[in-house]
Amino acid sequence: MGVIDDVRLTPLSIIPGESGDIMHALKQQEISFHGFGEAYFSTVQYRAVKGWKKHSRMILNLIVPSGGIRFVLYDDRPLSKTYRNIMELELSKKNYQRLTVPPGVWMAFQGMSAEVNMLLNIASIPHDPAEAENMSVKNELIPYSGF
Amino acid sequence: MGVIDDVRLTPLSIIPGESGDIMHALKQQEISFHGFGEAYFSTVQYRAVKGWKKHSRMILNLIVPSGGIRFVLYDDRPLSKTYRNIMELELSKKNYQRLTVPPGVWMAFQGMSAEVNMLLNIASIPHDPAEAENMSVKNELIPYSGF
Numbered sequence: 001m002g003v004i005d006d007v008r009l010t011p012l013s014i015i016p017g018e019s020g021d022i023m024h025a026l027k028q029q030e031i032s033f034h035g036f037g038e039a040y041f042s043t044v045q046y047r048a049v050k051g052w053k054k055h056s057r058m059i060l061n062l063i064v065p066s067g068g069i070r071f072v073l074y075d076d077r078p079l080s081k082t083y084r085n086i087m088e089l090e091l092s093k094k095n096y097q098r099l100t101v102p103p104g105v106w107m108a109f110q111g112m113s114a115e116v117n118m119l120l121n122i123a124s125i126p127h128d129p130a131e132a133e134n135m136s137v138k139n140e141l142i143p144y145s146g147f
Numbered sequence: 148m149g150v151i152d153d154v155r156l157t158p159l160s161i162i163p164g165e166s167g168d169i170m171h172a173l174k175q176q177e178i179s180f181h182g183f184g185e186a187y188f189s190t191v192q193y194r195a196v197k198g199w200k201k202h203s204r205m206i207l208n209l210i211v212p213s214g215g216i217r218f219v220l221y222d223d224r225p226l227s228k229t230y231r232n233i234m235e236l237e238l239s240k241k242n243y244q245r246l247t248v249p250p251g252v253w254m255a256f257q258g259m260s261a262e263v264n265m266l267l268n269i270a271s272i273p274h275d276p277a278e279a280e281n282m283s284v285k286n287e288l289i290p291y292s293g294f
Contacts, residue, residue, distance in 0.1 A: 019195035020258070023188040027273050036183035039269055041170040041212045048166035065188045066213055066263060111167070116213060120267065122186055126174050 004075045005082045008032055008100040012063065014093070023096065025063045026122050032100040034059045037125035043118045044069060044111040049147045051108025052135040059124040060101040067117030068092035070110045074142045077104040086144055091119075106135070106142060151222045152229045155179055155247035159210065161240070170243065172210045173269050179247040181206045184272035190265045191216060191258040196294045198255025199282040206271040207248040214264030215239035217257045221289045224251040233291055238266075253282070253289060 010032055015022040026033055037058070044050050054076060062071070073087040090112060091097060101107055111117035125131070137147050157179055162169040173180060184205070191197050201223060209218070220234040237259060238244060248254055258264035272278070284294050 017197075019197050020190035020192050020264070021188075023190070025186040025188060025267070027185045028183055029273065033183075036175055036180075038174045039172040039186065039267070041168075041172060043167035043170070045167050050164075050166050065265060117167070118212060120172070120186075126176065 003082065004073055004085050004087045004105060005080050006102040007073060007087060007105065009089070010098040010100070012096050012098055014096055023065055025120060026061050026098065032061055032098060034124040037123045038127055039120060039122045041118055041120055043116055044109060046111045046114050046117065049108055049110045049137050051137065052106045052139065052142060053108070054106045054133045055103050055131055057103055057125055057131045059103065060107075061122040062091070062099040062101065063120045064091040065093065065118060065120065067115045068112035069117050069119055070112050071099060072108050072144055072146065073101065074106040074144065075104075076106055080104070088146070108137065108147065110147060150229065151220055151232050151234045151252060152227050153249040154220060154234060154252065156236070157245040157247070159243050159245055161243055170212055172267060173208050173245065179208055179245060181271040184270045185274055186267065186269045188265055188267055190263055191256060193258045193261050193264070196255055196257045196284050198284065199253045199286065199289060200255070201253045201280045202250050202278055204250055204272055204278045206250065207254075208269040209238070209246040209248065210267045211238040212240065212265060212267065214262045215259035216264050216266055217259050218246060219255050219291055219293065220248065221253040221291065222251075223253055227251070235293070255284065255294065257294060
C-alpha cells in the first residue's frame with residue numbers, strides 16, 4: 001500500500017546461540033538513531049488495536065521481539081511528497097526489522113498473534129503528552145478500513 | 148546473598164490498558180542513564196545459563212519484559228567496598244525492575260521459565276569485544292555453585 005517519505009525499515013540481525021539468541025535493536029552509530037529520550041515496551045492483545053497517534057517532535061524506533069504486530073501509518077504532512085499515503089506492514093521475529101517513524105505521521109497498530117505481541121520503542125525524546133495527538137480507530141481523517 | 152556497590156535496582160511501572168500494557172524501561176533523565184551506546188535483546192532458554200561476562204567500560208541497564216531471568220553478580224573490583232561479594236536476584240514482569248550493572252562486575256544469568264526468557268540491555272557504549280572478558284560457568288575465580 002505504498003510507502004511514506006522518511007519512514008525507514010532496517011533489517012536487524014538475530015544471532016542464534018546454544019543457550020539463546022542475541023537480537024539487535026539499535027546502535028548509536030546507525031542513521032536511524034536520533035537521540036535517546038526514553039525506551040518503553042507496549043503490548044497489544046490479539047486482534048486489539050492501539051491508536052491512532054501522531055507526534056509533533058518524537059521520532060520512534062520500533063522493534064518487535066515477541067509476537068507479531070501490524071503497523072499502519074498515514075502521512076499527514078502537507079509538504080511531504082507522500083502526503084496522504086498509507087503504509088502497512090507486519091513485524092515479528094520472522095520479519096525482524098526496525099521501523100523508524102518521523103513526526104507528523106499517524107500510526108496505529110494491531111496484535112496479530114495469540115502470543116504476547118510486544119514492541120520496544122526507543123524514542124528520541126521522553127514521553128510528553130503535549131507533543132502527541134490521539135484519534136480513535138474509526139475517524140473522518142484517515143482513509144483506512146482494515147481494522 | 149548481599150549487595151554490590153554501584154549495582155542499582157530500580158522499580159519500573161507497568162501501566163495496564165484495555166488493549167495492552169505500557170511497560171517502562173529507561174528515561175534519559177534517570178540517574179541510571181549513562182549514555183546510549185546500543186540496545187539489544189538476549190534470550191536464554193529454560194535452565195540454560197549465559198555467562199560469565201565482565202565489562203571494563205560498558206554500564207548495563209537490564210530489563211526483563213518476558214519470562215523470568217535469574218542474575219548472579221560477582222564484584223571483582225579490588226578497591227570496591229563490596230569486593231568479592233555475590234549478589235543474586237530474579238527479574239520478571241512480576242518483579243519488574245531495572246538492574247544497572249557497573250564495569251568490573253562479573254555477571255551470569257539463567258532462564259527461569261518455560262516461556263521466552265528475554266532481557267533488554269540498554270548499554271552505555273556499543274558492543275566492543277575488546278572491553279569484555281568471558282569465563283565459563285564453572286571456574287576457579289567465582290565462589291558460586293548455584294548453576
